[in-house]
Amino acid sequence: MELNREGLLNLYTTMSTIRHFEERGIPETGQRGMSASVHSSVGQEAVPAGVCAHLTNDDYIGSTHRGHGHCIAKGVDPKKMMAELFGRSTGPNKGKGGSMHIADMTKGMLGTNGVVAASIPLAVGAALTSKTKKLGRVAVAFFGDGAANQGVLHESMNLASVWKLPVIFCCENNGYAESTPFEYASSIAAISDRAAAYDMPGFNVDGMDVFAVYEAAALAIERARSGEGPSLLECKTYRYYGHTVFDNPLTYRSSEEEDYYKSRDPLKLFREKVIPEGSITEEELNNIDLACEQQMEEAVSYADNSPLPELNDLYTDVYDDYPLSMMKRGTNMSI
Amino acid sequence: MVEMIPTTGREILYREAINEALRQEMRADENVIIMGEEIAGGAGREHLGIVDAWGGPFRTTVGLIQEFGNERVLDTPLSEAGFIGAAIGASSTGLRVIAELMFVDFMGVCWDQLINNAAKMRYMFGGQVDVPFTMLTRIGAGFGSAAQHSASYYSLFSHMPGLKGVVPSDAYTAKGLLTAAIRDNDPVIYFEHKGLYTEPGLVPEDPYVLPLGKARTVRNGSDITLVGISKMTWVCTEAAKQLSEIGIEAEVIDLLSISPIDYDHIIESVKKTHAVVVVDEDTPVCSIASDICSRVAEEAFDYLDAPPSKVTAPHTPVPYSRILEDQYVPNVERVLSTVRSLFNGYR
Numbered sequence: 001m002e003l004n005r006e007g008l009l010n011l012y013t014t015m016s017t018i019r020h021f022e023e024r025g026i027p028e029t030g031q032r033g034m035s036a037s038v039h040s041s042v043g044q045e046a047v048p049a050g051v052c053a054h055l056t057n058d059d060y061i062g063s064t065h066r067g068h069g070h071c072i073a074k075g076v077d078p079k080k081m082m083a084e085l086f087g088r089s090t091g092p093n094k095g096k097g098g099s100m101h102i103a104d105m106t107k108g109m110l111g112t113n114g115v116v117a118a119s120i121p122l123a124v125g126a127a128l129t130s131k132t133k134k135l136g137r138v139a140v141a142f143f144g145d146g147a148a149n150q151g152v153l154h155e156s157m158n159l160a161s162v163w164k165l166p167v168i169f170c171c172e173n174n175g176y177a178e179s180t181p182f183e184y185a186s187s188i189a190a191i192s193d194r195a196a197a198y199d200m201p202g203f204n205v206d207g208m209d210v211f212a213v214y215e216a217a218a219l220a221i222e223r224a225r226s227g228e229g230p231s232l233l234e235c236k237t238y239r240y241y242g243h244t245v246f247d248n249p250l251t252y253r254s255s256e257e258e259d260y261y262k263s264r265d266p267l268k269l270f271r272e273k274v275i276p277e278g279s280i281t282e283e284e285l286n287n288i289d290l291a292c293e294q295q296m297e298e299a300v301s302y303a304d305n306s307p308l309p310e311l312n313d314l315y316t317d318v319y320d321d322y323p324l325s326m327m328k329r330g331t332n333m334s335i
Numbered sequence: 336m337v338e339m340i341p342t343t344g345r346e347i348l349y350r351e352a353i354n355e356a357l358r359q360e361m362r363a364d365e366n367v368i369i370m371g372e373e374i375a376g377g378a379g380r381e382h383l384g385i386v387d388a389w390g391g392p393f394r395t396t397v398g399l400i401q402e403f404g405n406e407r408v409l410d411t412p413l414s415e416a417g418f419i420g421a422a423i424g425a426s427s428t429g430l431r432v433i434a435e436l437m438f439v440d441f442m443g444v445c446w447d448q449l450i451n452n453a454a455k456m457r458y459m460f461g462g463q464v465d466v467p468f469t470m471l472t473r474i475g476a477g478f479g480s481a482a483q484h485s486a487s488y489y490s491l492f493s494h495m496p497g498l499k500g501v502v503p504s505d506a507y508t509a510k511g512l513l514t515a516a517i518r519d520n521d522p523v524i525y526f527e528h529k530g531l532y533t534e535p536g537l538v539p540e541d542p543y544v545l546p547l548g549k550a551r552t553v554r555n556g557s558d559i560t561l562v563g564i565s566k567m568t569w570v571c572t573e574a575a576k577q578l579s580e581i582g583i584e585a586e587v588i589d590l591l592s593i594s595p596i597d598y599d600h601i602i603e604s605v606k607k608t609h610a611v612v613v614v615d616e617d618t619p620v621c622s623i624a625s626d627i628c629s630r631v632a633e634e635a636f637d638y639l640d641a642p643p644s645k646v647t648a649p650h651t652p653v654p655y656s657r658i659l660e661d662q663y664v665p666n667v668e669r670v671l672s673t674v675r676s677l678f679n680g681y682r
Contacts, residue, residue, distance in 0.1 A: 125424020155417025
């Protein structure tokens with residue numbers, strides 16, 4: 001699928017927005033004392049950008065604990081996301097979810113996730129909805145190399161293949177499940193090879209190269225939309241930071257390795273490819289970066305000026321219909 | 336006001352009542368689909384003339400595939416984490432999915448989907464999503480099925496905020512509660528008791544809903560309250576008859592719902608009878624029975640003439656050998672001896 005000028009600028013804007021959100025939002029969240037389970041996706045921007053460029057608001061994605069990039073690429077408002085990270089009531093989840101549960105059903109974003117692999121069957125279910133109701137929508141399940149060893153992924157791939165569901169299993173292999181190297185934890189060198197076991201195509205691409213991701217995702221998504229069933233897309237990528245903000249990754253990997261991947265930074269690779277081609281100037285891309293920086297400034301301000309949840313919100317949204325008194329019966333809670 | 340005891344209808348079996356509720360709700364709403372292992376059986380062999388080979392492991396889903404087709408009645412591979420997770424995902428995106436977990440003992444393989452996805456999605460997403468998901472499953476010992484096919488683990492589900500659960504005790508409640516569960520916008524776990532499938536009962540032909548979260552009184556009495564859960568309601572009713580012969584009039588409450596638990600109904604009865612025994616086929620530690628006893632003790636202490644008590648299964652897995660299994664399941668004799676000891680010679 002050929003990218004026009006607008007398409008190129010959109011890809012870069014998505015990646016730059018993710019980069020700026022992470023670089024600004026995560027430390028700001030930490031300064032507000034709420035950073036325990038926030039995971040940066042800096043370095044991995046090409047994957048959500050390249051995949052979600054093919055999706056509309058009606059399509060679905062399920063995401064991971066490292067999911068800010070997926071949210072942004074799927075169209076969730078960064079200002080609302082910032083509010084969610086800050087625990088404010090204006091977040092998409094009213095401050096009840098935080099970084100690991102950001103969801104926006106109006107954008108088909110079925111949630112970032114605190115349990116590794118938990119969102120994979122949800123995406124399969126969304127694809128079942130699409131198929132049953134003949135909606136023509138596809139679902140993408142993002143997951144990491146850690147989740148590749150979870151049983152539910154394998155059950156989900158088998159089920160999706162048996163039922164020919166319009167779902168793409170998109171593995172962001174960043175080389176580490178927390179501190180455990182992929183090559184230690186996986187019996188197989190390429191996760192994409194596991195596709196053969198479920199009779200679906202397996203794509204293996206350079207996840208630092210947004211064009212490679214974009215092209216492979218186009219094939220997988222087209223296959224899903226046309227009713228031919230699921231695919232497995234493995235994107236080899238890298239996270240620049242540790243598992244969480246408290247993790248020093250140099251306790252388990254080398255600075256040479258980090259330098260290598262940073263030399264192949266997805267935004268840098270984009271610039272090196274696109275600027276010499278002449279249709280887009282360096283200045284345009286710099287301006288996108290500046291606009292993203294400004295957008296994050298506004299997002300932080302929006303979040304800081306948003307109201308906190310009411311204390312009574314603790315008890316609501318557990319059910320659609322349930323006696324509210326039951327949430328605290330027997331607890332001796334006063335509010 | 337819906338009747339909690341049937342006054343009209345015709346006699347059908349518990350399992351037929353389940354089937355009727357499924358059929359009527361699938362007719363009424365095309366967004367309702369059902370999936371599970373062997374719910375039709377022999378899947379994929381339609382070209383050989385094989386359709387509905389099993390009609391469900393206990394024939395509760397028989398005939399559905401003929402009426403609704405294999406796009407709405409889906410036999411699944413044996414992969415509970417995968418298909419129950421998918422059922423929850425589909426339920427949060429516009430379908431109303433019924434999924435069957437063959438025995439509640441199998442919940443271990445899909446527990447993550449139930450407690451981290453189904454139960455928490457609405458809350459952690461800030462109320463953005465309905466999860467109209469019903470999970471049918473089975474409980475009950477007494478069939479020589481041993482430790483992994485016989486448990487009654489509903490208490491574990493009561494413990495989980497975000498889940499609802501019902502324990503129908505007869506054909507009438509089986510249909511009314513299943514209809515309610517399917518129409519509800521929250522995840523509801525529906526516990527069928529294997530020992531009740533062939534029990535006949537009066538069931539109205541038209542669809543009807545019994546309220547989730549409401550217990551019912553099936554026998555009035557003034558001397559003690561017996562609370563039954565699922566099939567244990569029958570044990571309570573029989574015990575009440577025999578107690579009456581020695582001058583003790585027991586009130587029998589059929590719990591029907593394990594989340595929310597209708598504490599108010601029980602406490603109101605205890606305020607009248609001043610004593611309670613909960614009869615529960617689940618194990619005794621951190622159980623619904625222990626929970627009800629603690630709630631009664633906290634909220635009706637001044638009304639009690641005897642300690643809130645329980646008759647439950649022991650804190651063991653379900654055994655195989657008949658002599659041991661018979662000992663495992665609460666029975667009328669244990670209820671009678673418990674009640675007699677509470678009255679301590681006063682009756």
